[in-house]
Amino acid sequence: MDANRFLADILEQFEGDVNEVNLDVPFKSLETWDSLTAAAIQMKIEDDYRVKVEDKNMRELTTFRDLYNFVLENKK
Amino acid sequence: MIKAFIKAVSYYLPANYLDNEELNAIFPSWSADKISAKTGIFKRPIAEAGETSTDLAFKAATKLFQEHTIRADEIDFVLLCTQSPDYFLPTSACVLQDKLGIPTTAGALDFNLGCSGYVYGLSLAKGLISAGIAKNILFITAETYSKYIHANDKGNRSLFGDAAAATLVSTSGVAEIGDFKLGTDGSGASNLIVRNGAFKHKHVVGQDEFDQEGNFIRNDSNLFMNGPEIFNFTARAVPSLISAALEHVRLTIEEIDLYIFHQANEYMLNFIRKKIGIPTEKFYIYLKDCGNTVSSTIPIALYEAMKSKIQPKNKVLLAGFGVGYSWGSTILYF
Numbered sequence: 420m421d422a423n424r425f426l427a428d429i430l431e432q433f434e435g436d437v438n439e440v441n442l443d444v445p446f447k448s449l450e451t452w453d454s455l456t457a458a459a460i461q462m463k464i465e466d467d468y469r470v471k472v473e474d475k476n477m478r479e480l481t482t483f484r485d486l487y488n489f490v491l492e493n494k495k
Numbered sequence: 496m497i498k499a500f501i502k503a504v505s506y507y508l509p510a511n512y513l514d515n516e517e518l519n520a521i522f523p524s525w526s527a528d529k530i531s532a533k534t535g536i537f538k539r540p541i542a543e544a545g546e547t548s549t550d551l552a553f554k555a556a557t558k559l560f561q562e563h564t565i566r567a568d569e570i571d572f573v574l575l576c577t578q579s580p581d582y583f584l585p586t587s588a589c590v591l592q593d594k595l596g597i598p599t600t601a602g603a604l605d606f607n608l609g610c611s612g613y614v615y616g617l618s619l620a621k622g623l624i625s626a627g628i629a630k631n632i633l634f635i636t637a638e639t640y641s642k643y644i645h646a647n648d649k650g651n652r653s654l655f656g657d658a659a660a661a662t663l664v665s666t667s668g669v670a671e672i673g674d675f676k677l678g679t680d681g682s683g684a685s686n687l688i689v690r691n692g693a694f695k696h697k698h699v700v701g702q703d704e705f706d707q708e709g710n711f712i713r714n715d716s717n718l719f720m721n722g723p724e725i726f727n728f729t730a731r732a733v734p735s736l737i738s739a740a741l742e743h744v745r746l747t748i749e750e751i752d753l754y755i756f757h758q759a760n761e762y763m764l765n766f767i768r769k770k771i772g773i774p775t776e777k778f779y780i781y782l783k784d785c786g787n788t789v790s791s792t793i794p795i796a797l798y799e800a801m802k803s804k805i806q807p808k809n810k811v812l813l814a815g816f817g818v819g820y821s822w823g824s825t826i827l828y829f
Contacts, residue, residue, distance in 0.1 A: 432766075434532045434533065434762070435532055450529070451529070451532060451533060453533070454722055454723045455533075455722055455723065455726055455762060455763070457723065458722070458723035458726040458727055458730075459726065459730075459762075459766050462726075462727065462730050462766075466770065
């Protein structure tokens with residue numbers, strides 16, 4: 420599971436300029452982050468990576484890398 | 496079976512608008528750029544204080560008659576879709592019959608649906624035509640959600656606009672109305688609701704509720720929408736709906752010429768579009784100047800698409816989904 424590909428998939432759920440964003444950026448710090456972005460990310464991960472990210476996981480995870488590692492650990 | 500057609504469409508928007516600059520003035524941290532980036536909306540028409548959904552319906556019907564040279568005495572059925580009627584009773588469609596000068600031999604009824612309302616209305620109209628019960632149906636969608644929305648509700652004020660659209664469904668016309676796929680899931684009822692005011696909670700006065708940062712969340716006497724839950728529902732239900740609709744008529748995604756979905760908000764629409772795999776040029780978006788007008792989003796978009804985007808022999812798939820939860824789709828054959 421390629422980390423850059425994963426990052427690109429998640430960044431697609433944010434509007435606006437995301438060019439400077441790398442894996443160690445906290446995903447909730449982006450300008451257009453809101454509850455809809457969270458829902459879109461959770462659904463994208465479930466659809467493409469078959470991993471369920473619960474609301475409490477989204478609250479606890481901080482960076483894009485945290486998300487990536489979570490998916491890696493929970494992927495069947 | 497007698498076939499049913501869409502013969503004419505018109506719509507009416509109230510004269511005054513709530514634009515992003517005004518929203519930013521009310522909610523300083525919610526910039527105009529952020530609003531348009533997130534929702535795809537720049538301004539929303541808002542009905543006047545004394546202007547009701549029946550007033551909007553009347554204006555939309557009058558516009559339909561004028562634009563398409565239709566006489567009121569040609570109408571033999573009035574179908575009105577609204578969730579903000581003038582009265583609990585009588586039926587607003589009856590009041591409209593009288594105001595519009597439609598013959599007293601016509602049938603009339605209201606039905607209560609939101610975002611799925613246009614598709615359901617077409618299904619009812621098709622049924623009436625096919626059964627030989629009516630020949631010229633005035634089908635109107637009319638909504639004033641602004642009257643349900645709390646002044647401090649940043650999210651809903653950014654999304655919803657007031658409008659009415661009028662469609663003539665008849666035994667001949669520009670587009671044959673095909674088959675339908677419908678769906679309902681009442682377990683989602685509490686995620687898009689005005690809890691108080693009708694008979695379940697008639698005398699309860701809602702209280703403003705805030706989150707830990709002091710942001711307004713809800714008041715049970717106003718419209719409440721759980722954005723993430725609605726997103727989840729839509730992103731699951733709509734792809735299944737489209738698959739079912741296409742399978743039923745043995746068409747592929749590519750064989751549909753244009754998709755017109757309920758214009759909820761641009762962010763969600765784009766997510767669903769990508770999920771289903773519809774190319775951007777076949778996915779019609781029209782909401783920047785009117786917002787989410789609930790049951791009128793599809794006919795408004797259809798009217799605009801018919802100006803230049805839709806060609807003869809095109810197949811156009813309509814899909815409505817939302818409050819209820821309720822959803823449905825049909826294919827129009829131009």
